[in-house]
Amino acid sequence: xxxxxxxLRPNGRPGRALDAFDRTILAALSTDARLTYAEIGERxxxxxxxxxxxxxxxxxxxxxxxxxxxxxxxxxxxxFLAFVHVDADGWGKSQRMMTLRRFPEVEEMHSVAGxxxxxxxxRTQDAQAMEHFLSQLYVLPGVRGTKSYxxxxxxxxxxxxxxxxxxxxxxxxxxx
Amino acid sequence: xxxxxxxLRPNGRPGRALDAFDRTILAALSTDARLTYAEIGERxxxxxxxxxxxxxxxxxxxxxxxxxxxxxxxxxxxxFLAFVHVDADGWGKSQRMMTLRRFPEVEEMHSVAGxxxxxxxxRTQDAQAMEHFLSQLYVLPGVRGTKSYxxxxxxxxxxxxxxxxxxxxxxxxxxx
DNA sequence: CATGAAATGAGGACCTG
DNA sequence: CAGGTCCTCATTTCATG
Numbered sequence: 001x002x003x004x005x006x007x008l009r010p011n012g013r014p015g016r017a018l019d020a021f022d023r024t025i026l027a028a029l030s031t032d033a034r035l036t037y038a039e040i041g042e043r044x045x046x047x048x049x050x051x052x053x054x055x056x057x058x059x060x061x062x063x064x065x066x067x068x069x070x071x072x073x074x075x076x077x078x079x080f081l082a083f084v085h086v087d088a089d090g091w092g093k094s095q096r097m098m099t100l101r102r103f104p105e106v107e108e109m110h111s112v113a114g115x116x117x118x119x120x121x122x123r124t125q126d127a128q129a130m131e132h133f134l135s136q137l138y139v140l141p142g143v144r145g146t147k148s149y150x151x152x153x154x155x156x157x158x159x160x161x162x163x164x165x166x167x168x169x170x171x172x173x174x175x176x
Numbered sequence: 177x178x179x180x181x182x183x184l185r186p187n188g189r190p191g192r193a194l195d196a197f198d199r200t201i202l203a204a205l206s207t208d209a210r211l212t213y214a215e216i217g218e219r220x221x222x223x224x225x226x227x228x229x230x231x232x233x234x235x236x237x238x239x240x241x242x243x244x245x246x247x248x249x250x251x252x253x254x255x256f257l258a259f260v261h262v263d264a265d266g267w268g269k270s271q272r273m274m275t276l277r278r279f280p281e282v283e284e285m286h287s288v289a290g291x292x293x294x295x296x297x298x299r300t301q302d303a304q305a306m307e308h309f310l311s312q313l314y315v316l317p318g319v320r321g322t323k324s325y326x327x328x329x330x331x332x333x334x335x336x337x338x339x340x341x342x343x344x345x346x347x348x349x350x351x352x
Numbered sequence: 353c354a355t356g357a358a359a360t361g362a363g364g365a366c367c368t369g
Numbered sequence: 370c371a372g373g374t375c376c377t378c379a380t381t382t383c384a385t386g
Contacts, residue, residue, distance in 0.1 A: 081286070109330070119325060152288060156285035163253065
């Protein structure tokens with residue numbers, strides 16, 4: 001009936017791997033974080049306490065890092081969005097990058113491979129606020145330059161989509 | 177379906193501007209969407225039913241679009257992240273862009289100003305899956321080319337930060 | 353403020369290894 | 370036999386008119 005026997009994961013750190021129940025729960029919470037445990041259990045085929053226990057473990061293990069509200073950017077007064085490519089020296093070791101965490105307008109920050117070092121996702125009230133942020137950015141040592149891509153329209157913006165149909169776990173090594 | 181061209185300014189009915197209570201509530205829900213109405217009310221200085229009513233209105237007006245879970249990308253088997261710049265012809269009118277919504281690996285999609293047309297945020301299981309996605313992308317008519325920035329490390333990734341301290345609404349025009 | 357619903361804790365049964 | 374996970378039931382807390 002149910003096959004929980006899929007705990008063969010070389011990823012020894014975070015306990016066991018996610019089974020189909022976990023993925024269904026995470027997918028449900030991904031669409032609506034305020035779903036009732038009973039409602040989630042209905043989708044997943046579990047009772048409410050069982051879902052509650054699994055959610056607790058998922059939170060504990062760090063798989064479920066938290067829940068957040070999705071807000072209308074224009075309504076809260078931050079309609080100006082841009083991706084800023086930062087060209088810099090010595091970003092690798094410096095924790096100076098973390099200084100940018102203090103700016104609430106910075107939503108994302110990734111070091112990347114390519115013709116730039118860091119990509120920032122920055123959301124501000126308007127162009128003037130963006131300019132002010134960039135001026136602050138250039139104060140940081142090591143910043144050689146930036147290249148900004150101002151967003152004209154956002155066609156899609158959503159959270160990570162967990163694949164419920166697990167077509168990834170097994171190693172595709174054909175035994176003979 | 178909601179049109180993208182909606183109230184840009186407080187037109188009276190469709191939703192008056194957010195007050196400090198609303199922003200505090202939204203900020204609280206932004207940190208944890210499963211907070212109790214009583215807990216939110218404690219932060220905002222309101223009773224639980226008052227918070228409940230305001231949240232209902234915020235949902236109704238579209239300011240609060242929903243709630244979602246924040247998941248560990250590695251834990252759910254999608255550790256490979258890239259920003260894909262798409263160079264294309266005639267993206268403006270075509271709804272072909274919306275075809276990409278069907279790909280669960282596409283998390284964001286923006287048309288931008290700059291030396292590219294569209295920026296995609298794409299998260300896959302591995303490089304092979306990313307290559308497969310790109311091959312699908314090139315099938316779309318009008319796609320001239322792509323430039324991908326593979327993320328090496330993610331230093332920050334968070335939701336919109338509503339400014340609780342409202343320093344934005346009025347124009348700071350200095351006298352004379 | 354009151355009522356119904358949901359979250360959460362405890363105990364016992366089942367499957368797995 | 371041991372460990373873990375699920376279910377049912379009961380109580381506290383919360384959502385909601």
